[in-house]
Amino acid sequence: MKLALIGVGHAGSRIVDRALERELETGRDLCNGNVLVFDTAADAFDDITHVPSECQVRFGDIHPDVDADGVGGDPDLGVTVAREDVQELRRAFDAVDFNDVDGLLLVAGLAGGTGGGAGAVLLEELQAICDKPIYALGVLPEADEPDHCALTASRALQSFVEIADNVICFDNDAWRSTVSYTDTAESEADRPYDELDRTAVSHVMTAFGASESAAMTTAAENRIDASDITRTLETGGVSSIGRATLELDRSDDGLSWLPSWLPLPSWLAGDAVDGPADAAEVKRLVRRAIDSQLTLPCAVDSTYRVLVVLSGPPTAVSRKGFESARYWLEQETGTVEVLAGDEPRPDSATLTATVLLSTVTDVPRIDALQERGRTAKEAVDESEAGEAEFVW
Numbered sequence: 001m002k003l004a005l006i007g008v009g010h011a012g013s014r015i016v017d018r019a020l021e022r023e024l025e026t027g028r029d030l031c032n033g034n035v036l037v038f039d040t041a042a043d044a045f046d047d048i049t050h051v052p053s054e055c056q057v058r059f060g061d062i063h064p065d066v067d068a069d070g071v072g073g074d075p076d077l078g079v080t081v082a083r084e085d086v087q088e089l090r091r092a093f094d095a096v097d098f099n100d101v102d103g104l105l106l107v108a109g110l111a112g113g114t115g116g117g118a119g120a121v122l123l124e125e126l127q128a129i130c131d132k133p134i135y136a137l138g139v140l141p142e143a144d145e146p147d148h149c150a151l152t153a154s155r156a157l158q159s160f161v162e163i164a165d166n167v168i169c170f171d172n173d174a175w176r177s178t179v180s181y182t183d184t185a186e187s188e189a190d191r192p193y194d195e196l197d198r199t200a201v202s203h204v205m206t207a208f209g210a211s212e213s214a215a216m217t218t219a220a221e222n223r224i225d226a227s228d229i230t231r232t233l234e235t236g237g238v239s240s241i242g243r244a245t246l247e248l249d250r251s252d253d254g255l256s257w258l259p260s261w262l263p264l265p266s267w268l269a270g271d272a273v274d275g276p277a278d279a280a281e282v283k284r285l286v287r288r289a290i291d292s293q294l295t296l297p298c299a300v301d302s303t304y305r306v307l308v309v310l311s312g313p314p315t316a317v318s319r320k321g322f323e324s325a326r327y328w329l330e331q332e333t334g335t336v337e338v339l340a341g342d343e344p345r346p347d348s349a350t351l352t353a354t355v356l357l358s359t360v361t362d363v364p365r366i367d368a369l370q371e372r373g374r375t376a377k378e379a380v381d382e383s384e385a386g387e388a389e390f391v392w
């Protein structure tokens, strides 16, 4: 599926930049050069290296309340300046060829004043000018960020869900344990988000970019196309992605000195296999994808629709393996709406299962965020008279 990538705020811009980096690394052409990043801060694009400068749009900077730091975490100011500069934002969209893509993905940190506030206005604008599906990738804040971040994120999530066709979530808090910055970073600005951003991007790109690989010289037997992804996501709400990889090639594992006839004990062989993965192995791989750290932790049996993509050498997946994985997913998720397809990568030494869980409804993390947001709002209401404007 070809997707125009629109980054809003620091998090959104950085993640989109990482997506372009990954396009180069993997040969998956997801956006075909249809990319834009928007921000309100003066230093917004300092660490952007792959998005061309003509695709970097700073807005809101003449508003008296916007300083070098942009809207400074205030989503209402983010909404105000985006609405004031709406003509400029619309002009920027001229750089995107909507006929060249199957949909759009707006990426934003939901706790940011620019990402969460202006991001919602940009979604509204995109829905008004484009008849393709408009998806969002929304980043949820970590639990140790201040209460106002939880409030902004829960409000923004509500707006995004209302406006976008589907919101894929990436939970920084769930993934923070996978990176080692918590002990050293003194402030949010010091946190090295690169690894988190690469993780978010790799999940999104294997789910959406399954048929966009330059290495895909072989016709897929059961190819995923844009309409499969659109159908999976058309139920709206929030979605999550899981992924697992199986090593197919043991030549670099340090065991090549062993004679090939020697059967390896399972603790040495791990999950690696030499030849085609049989039905049980494919099923195990898909199970690992579901049990893996999801981009948004959730109860998998609360999903409406599922898409599973198997990426690897065509010889690695037997038809039986494919069908048994699909059947297992139907049982596990309690839905018959499971679409499955393969992405042939003939030279790949791995087989990857990517599972897109669309419209998940049992998400304790979001319940907790909303509860914290409610408490923070009550505290704000008690100390301040009057209601702030917001999009929904």
Ligand SMILES: Nc1nc2c(ncn2[C@@H]2O[C@H](COP(=O)(O)OP(=O)(O)OP(=O)(O)O)[C@@H](O)[C@H]2O)c(=O)[nH]1
Binding pocket: 008, 009, 010, 011, 012, 014, 015, 040, 041, 069, 070, 071, 072, 073, 074, 109, 110, 111, 112, 113, 114, 115, 116, 139, 140, 141, 142, 145, 149, 172, 188, 193, 194, 196, 197
């Ligand atoms: N995964 C990821 N999360 C980030 C990154 N930068 C910030 N965040 C998270 O996103 C939230 C929003 O931060 P920013 O993106 O910096 O905010 P912004 O949208 O630029 O908004 P303002 O700073 O208010 O103008 C933060 O609270 C963090 O939770 C990033 O590069 N990657």
